[in-house]
Amino acid sequence: MTPAPQTPQTLDLRQAIAIGNPKAIDLWLDVVEDPRLRSEQLGELDPGELLRLGDLMPVGVAAEVTDTLALHVAVDLVRTVAAARGGELLAALESDRAAEILRELDADERERLLTAMPAEHAVVLRDLLTWPPESAAAHMVPDVLTVGRSVTAAEAIAQVRDHRAKLRQDAHIGAYVFAVDPEGRLEGVVSFRDLVLADADTAVADLLEPDVVSIGPLTDQEEAARTVVAHRLLAVPVVDDDGRLLGILTSDDASDIAEVEATEDAERQGGSQPLEVPYLRASPLLLWRKRIVWLLVLFLAAAYTGTVMQAFEDELEAVVVLAFFIPLLIGTGGNTGTQITTTLIRAMSTDNVRLRDVGRVLRKEMATGLLVALAMALAGIVRAWTLGVGGPVMLTVAVALVAIVLWSSLISSVIPLLLKKLRADPAVVSGPMISTIVDGTGLIIYFTTAKLLLPELAGL
Known part of the structure; x- marks a missing residue:
């Protein structure tokens, strides 16, 4: 039944x-x-x-x-x-x-x-x-509404009707009609709305916008998506080196690309390779493969922190209280760097910041870093006072905090921009990597500051 x-x-x-x-x-x-x-x-x-x-x-x-x-x-x-x-x-x-x-x-x-x-x-x-999977052409719609520039608006509309099967449900493929020559080279674009509202005998050539924003087929998908968004287009034409129209990248496809790229950047900033599958479908073995490489790299990078501690062993034995502030100092430096790289990488992904802006970025972040450093130094003094340490140690902690925050601000502002220039993904400069770099260098700054300011360490 x-x-x-x-x-x-x-x-x-x-x-x-x-x-x-x-x-x-x-x-x-x-x-x-x-x-x-x-x-x-x-x-x-x-x-x-x-x-x-x-x-x-x-x-x-x-x-x-x-x-x-x-x-x-x-x-x-x-x-x-x-x-x-x-x-x-x-x-x-x-x-x-x-x-x-x-x-x-x-x-x-x-x-x-x-x-x-x-x-x-x-x-x-x-x-x-x-086409390469990361290219614009891999995501384009090859079905495009095209007409010759010599036809009238009425004739163009008739041609569009003959190809109405090409119209997608999202209608973005029908938002624009492209004029091409007999060899398929792009000559201009007219919105479908303007075409419909024009007088029937108006020549398409008189309606065309000749300066068309376009992308190449091998344009990186992320850059192509940014082009669509930046110019607020419903679709952008993809043309080859000879100017022939190959297809269009729609705003829906650009949104999908942007979402995927944002997810990958977030995963890289967390010190892991992109999963490429939904999390719940990822096996423990896949998660291990995606995470272990970066963890090993970070492990090796962090190994020098122990070397630095060993190098300053005599200073730690002479003034044991210095060890109380190590987690505070290196944690502050790492957190400062993570904040900057997160903000900067996002700005770079939307083309708001490029390598030529490094001077402006440095001025902005170093000025911000100084304000942050002074606030953290004051907090460090209060913390040192609650632990009952002497004035020289309080001063050492405060000065070290200022120096570490400024140093972290410097390297976090420059490294992502340099990586972008070298065509490396700046997202790999993740929070864990910046923290690892700052850990060791921050300890060097701290102990060097202590040797300069603490009488007990004179001559060590």
């Missing part, structure tokens, strides 16, 4: 699949509209359930659902269903989304799906897959 349909309040995906009726899947889609919740429920299915789900959904519905899923869930769905079904599903998706899914599959799976889909779709996807 077929199980009775559930009420919308209680129906979940497993129940809908168990019912075995496409209408139950439709009901689930109506009830569960949140893409995150859909991804969560789909992610909990085993391969057999995914296979049954793929058979129950019409291709159009499956494509609509897949387009809203988290990437790893969409990949699981496409990988699980039969190749013919998977090919149909990918062919129904937007080309950039289909290419994104195919990149996550191994070569054999990818080829099997490409072979199963219509040839014209496969050609487009194969072309997208030839």
Whole structure:
């Protein structure tokens, strides 16, 4: 007997699949509209359930659902269903989304799906897959509305109607119409709104904006996304070295890229390599692989802190109270550096700061660092007083705090900018790395200051 349909309040995906009726899947889609919740429920299915789900959904519905899923869930769905079904599903998706899914599959799976889909779709996807994954072209939509500049507004609108199948649901591909010459070289752009509102016999050439913001196919995806955001565009054209229009990068795709890049930067700033998969799907072995390299690097970098302590062993034995303030001093230096690098890396990621601004950055951060240093020195004096140490030690702590904070401000302001210039990811200058650098150098500053100010250490 077929199980009775559930009420919308209680129906979940497993129940809908168990019912075995496409209408139950439709009901689930109506009830569960949140893409995150859909991804969560789909992610909990085993391969057999995914296979049954793929058979129950019409291709159009499956494509609509897949387009809203988290990437790893969409990949699981496409990988699980039969190749013919998977090919149909990918062919129904937007080309950039289909290419994104195919990149996550191994070569054999990818080829099997490409072979199963219509040839014209496969050609487009194969072309997208030839571009480096981090490039703008890898994320572009090759379907673009184009007209010749010599046609009238009425003729251009008619041509657009003939290609209305290219219009995506987000309508960003239809926001602009691009004028190209017979060789496909970009000559200008006109908004679809201006085209519709123009008199029917107005020449497209008279409506064009010839100065078009564009990007190259090998432009880094993060830079391409920033271009879209900075110019507040719904889409930016991707053109090759000869000026031929290859496709467009939409604002939706730019937002997705920015989100991924922000996540990777956050993970790097925490001293770990990006996971590239959702956290809950990451195995302990994967987490170990992503973290251990940086931990070992930081371990080796921190080893010199012990060497510094050993070098100043005599000073510590002569004035034992100096050891009380070591955690306070190196912690303050590391925290100061982390604050600066976090702010600076974010500013660099939005192109607000570049290497040419190093002078302004230094002036700003050193002035801020001096104010911070004076406040921390006062706090250090109060702390030393509560511990009942003498005046010379209080002065030593205060002076060392000022010097360490200023030193931390200096290196934290310069190193990220230098790394950016060297084409290294400045996010690797994470809080842990800055803290590690400041730990050892801060100890040197502290003990050197103590030798200069404490009579007990004279001659050591």
